Amino acid sequence: MDRNSPPPAPPRKRLAVSDFVIFGAVAALVIYAGYQVKDVLVYKWDWSRVLDFLIRWDPERQEYVANLLLIGLFTTLRLAVWGTILATVIGVLMGYWRTSNNLTLKIISRTYVELIRNIPPLVFIFIFYFFVSSQLFPAMGLDDVNPDSAMVDNPVFRIMFGRPELLSNFLAGVLCLALFEGAYITEIVRAGIQSVPKGQWEGARAIGLSPFNVLRDVILPQALRKILPPLAGQFITLIKDSAIVSLISIQELTFMATEVAATTTKVFETWILVGAMYFALCYSFALLFDWLERRAARIRR
Amino acid sequence: MLDASVRPLVEITGMCKWYGQFSALHDINMTVNEGEKVVVCGPSGSGKSTMIRCINQLEAHQKGTIMVDGIEVTPDMRNIAEIRREVGMVFQSFNLFPHMTILDNLILGPMRNRGVSKKDATDLAMHYLERVHIAQQAGKYPPQLSGGQQQRVAIARSLCMKPKLMLFDEPTSALDPEMIAGVLDVMIELAEEGMTMICVTHEMGFARKVADRVVFMDEGEIIEVAGPEEFFGNPQSDRAQLFLSQLLGH
């Protein structure tokens, strides 16, 4: 045969008949369930009232402004970003302590992880709320911050932390979420650190690096590459878990949705819309992390 | 006779080490003078690695003293940092950092704890890479090199710290046979330049060529110390005889 002839085309991935049968069956089930719901509930769908809560016309400013649901989404986004940053800091520190030889550090980090992992999130949040946001924050003077002072009442601050008068409310949400997710990130980081071969520690120590540099220059970069996929998953979990801080009146998307559902009485529309908003948010982050991972893999060659 | 040019660089006296209840090293006494080359050999599990790892405190000893260049080796962090600046170490498994280029592997140490600028560190690194004959590979990553090349990079990385003493822990035993000569050549050159070396190795040719003394260990103790010709030709202890017959039998 001619050596220079092109190689055969690889087989294309195609949907087979069996796949269409399965899709068809699922679609039929969904439609049937839809009819059932419609018959039983005799529900009149009305999306317009709920959609009004995304953006509204402000007659004073003569422009469209974000309404409750969009404001809630932004708060959720801020919660996610700050929560991720803080949870990562906690997770890296505690994860390192978990692998440390120092008994005190080991006990502290182990206690932290086990406490969080063995209490239901809801219960943790209520305990946290009573002790931290209603006791610690006032003691720290956070409630005395004047919402009108220029330090907090400026556009940059608003973009980063939301409305100044809700600052301590927002910080409580961030702290709560970060403490909660930090425990899971701790375990991921610990596994990552332990997956780096012992020889790497020895090689780094032998050239005289300080304990901090051993960790920062040699161990963590290698650990991070290995834990990128589970870490990305945990960040997305964090966004979804941010919904539970609505229970301590943090005014994020789920909290706002509860309000909107109550005022409009359009329960289905509200939650379907909010579900779609969460999906869009989480899926965008998932795509972002995917891209980061592929980029990291390419840098490694 | 007191010779001013002979200065002890490493002095180990009465050193003991346990792993839990297990006595890994017992009453080790050894002096290595500046410029001397010592080869350590002995059966597997005899404590060779443990002994040299105590010198730069990758393992802590529990009894006795180790002096390196007049400084006593203690578990104190500051002390350890000082010791490790003086002592380079080459491992059986290279332990290069796989996420950094060869060049970055070499400049990390000097930049981080000798306060050398990046440019000076790079010049230094290229100088040593040339000496181990792999300057062309500076931009590659460790897994892209052969085992022999990686080990030569590891030697260069240690040299970048300008150590007074080099420790080698079986540097050629993880290598394919055809790679061994290149690494040994680098070590021989280093020896000829007057570097003080302690090498755990079973390469008899190398020992004969460069060693001033061969230290034979078994079960955590130093059994015999002799010049290489004497040791390989006419070992005194039964255990050394047994060990050498097994080594040659292979």
Ligand SMILES: Nc1ncnc2c1ncn2[C@@H]1O[C@H](COP(=O)(O)OP(=O)(O)OP(=O)(O)O)[C@@H](O)[C@H]1O
């Ligand atoms: N971290 C450790 N914990 C417990 N025991 C250890 C540890 N490291 C070494 N040992 C034990 O100490 C003894 C000496 O080990 P060492 O690694 O120094 O031997 P070696 O002479 O270098 O052997 P080899 O030629 O196989 O490298 C061995 O019996 C070993 O099992």
Ligand SMILES: [Mg+2]
């Ligand atoms: Mg060994």
